[in-house]
Amino acid sequence: MMDGSSSPLMELRNVAKRFGDRSHDGLKNINISLMHGETLAIAGSSGSGKTTLARLVMRLTRPDEGSIHLLGQDITHMGGGALRRMRPRFQMVFQDPLAAFNPRANVKRILEDPLRIHGFASKSEYGDILAQTLERVGLGTQYLQRLPLELSGGQRQRVAIARAILTKPQLIVLDEPVSALDVSVRAQILNLLLDLQAETRVSYLFISHDLAVVRAFANRMIVMEEGRIAEEGYTEEVLANPQANATQVLIDAVPRLVI
Numbered sequence: 001m002m003d004g005s006s007s008p009l010m011e012l013r014n015v016a017k018r019f020g021d022r023s024h025d026g027l028k029n030i031n032i033s034l035m036h037g038e039t040l041a042i043a044g045s046s047g048s049g050k051t052t053l054a055r056l057v058m059r060l061t062r063p064d065e066g067s068i069h070l071l072g073q074d075i076t077h078m079g080g081g082a083l084r085r086m087r088p089r090f091q092m093v094f095q096d097p098l099a100a101f102n103p104r105a106n107v108k109r110i111l112e113d114p115l116r117i118h119g120f121a122s123k124s125e126y127g128d129i130l131a132q133t134l135e136r137v138g139l140g141t142q143y144l145q146r147l148p149l150e151l152s153g154g155q156r157q158r159v160a161i162a163r164a165i166l167t168k169p170q171l172i173v174l175d176e177p178v179s180a181l182d183v184s185v186r187a188q189i190l191n192l193l194l195d196l197q198a199e200t201r202v203s204y205l206f207i208s209h210d211l212a213v214v215r216a217f218a219n220r221m222i223v224m225e226e227g228r229i230a231e232e233g234y235t236e237e238v239l240a241n242p243q244a245n246a247t248q249v250l251i252d253a254v255p256r257l258v259i
Helices: 050-057 080-089 107-118 123-136 153-165 183-200 211-217 235-240 245-252
Strands: 010-019 022-034 039-043 065-070 090-093 171-175 203-208 220-225 228-234
Touching (some): 010 050, 039 050, 050 171, 050 203, 090 153, 107 123, 183 211, 203 211, 220 235, 220 245, 228 245
Parallel strands (some): 039 203
16 A cells, blocks of 8 residues: 655665675665555565665665655664664565564564664653563563463564564565464465555565465565566566466465466
């Protein structure tokens, strides 16, 4: 769902990223735009550059060439206080939330940290905010005292989503967020994300290798191959009439996908 705003929420302009002196690796000439309230999927096989792209968007690393723009601001070389002030506006949900959590911190601490770090509320307000946020992702306050290892995979991913939405971001990068989950739990998490998008008009950059999931979730898609954009377009059109060999390979890898 898009909100009709004519200016992109996020843009990558001629972005390249190299690793060491291996000029054939990394990303080359990446141009991407993401609109407000839109879901854009980045699909590709392992090693195609999907995760590198996610890390660049999140400013966990910097491009060697090109620029990254968020909400009209060039964040390519932004640092210090300016970047900290922007951080609440773009968040990430990882494939393995267990690896992204402090295993010794309970859910209460995991969710309080963003509020404290970004100064989003006074400490006296934490309880109400956490209760409301957990309710939005289908969990109750009885989970606050649990450690990550005491949660199921689906529950951990719900906590990860709760942490991501606490700062009311305009963009969430989803890096294979359901690939480690059972099929039934996968559908629940995708439906949760769609409901949150309908409520808040948040934009998603959705990283995946699974075209069945991409088809169910994304408005548009980009297929990457060896660090380049091999194909892009509206999801249904790309899947109905693939132009790139990389797209066909992904389709063939999902035999139950009906094109």
